[in-house]
Amino acid sequence: MRGIEPRVRRSPFGDGLARHAVALVSLFVALSGLGYNTWRNETTERHRNTRQAAFVMLEELGRLQQLVDRRFYAGRRDDESRIAAWGKVALLRDMSPLVSESTSHEAHALADVWRMKLAALDAGQPEAEEAISASIGTVRAQVLADLLALR
Numbered sequence: 704m705r706g707i708e709p710r711v712r713r714s715p716f717g718d719g720l721a722r723h724a725v726a727l728v729s730l731f732v733a734l735s736g737l738g739y740n741t742w743r744n745e746t747t748e749r750h751r752n753t754r755q756a757a758f759v760m761l762e763e764l765g766r767l768q769q770l771v772d773r774r775f776y777a778g779r780r781d782d783e784s785r786i787a788a789w790g791k792v793a794l795l796r797d798m799s800p801l802v803s804e805s806t807s808h809e810a811h812a813l814a815d816v817w818r819m820k821l822a823a824l825d826a827g828q829p830e831a832e833e834a835i836s837a838s839i840g841t842v843r844a845q846v847l848a849d850l851l852a853l854r
Contacts, residue, residue, distance in 0.1 A: 752801055760846050764846070771788070771824065795810045795842065803845075809845045812841070
């Protein structure tokens with residue numbers, strides 16, 4: 704009785720699993736692909752938002768530096784440039800969380816330096832201009848570091 708093999712009894716679950724193995728593998732592949740695609744789209748959108756906020760911040764940092772230079776070097780201490788500079792400082796502070804936590808910290812520090820040093824800047828004190836410009840440079844460097852980290 705060598706040619707006769709005993710029949711192995713499978714459970715109904717095992718039989719169903721064997722019959723539908725291709726469908727189950729296909730379902731697993733489809734769900735995995737959907738999950739990866741969703742994750743990738745969310746990451747791409749987060750990077751896009753970070754880049755857009757970073758570019759806006761870099762532009763506004765440059766404009767703020769110009770206003771600081773005009774107030775200090777050119778003596779243009781009118782209310783219009785003061786209001787414009789405050790607006791840029793507020794925009795930078797508000798946009799910074801969209802870039803990173805570190806950028807947010809540096810932008811808040813810039814707002815503090817601006818608040819504390821504006822009167823001294825208008826009085827023509829070089830250390831005020833240096834402190835404000837250094838803070839602008841720190842925020843700029845952090846924004847650029849965050850952009851480079853998106854690679």
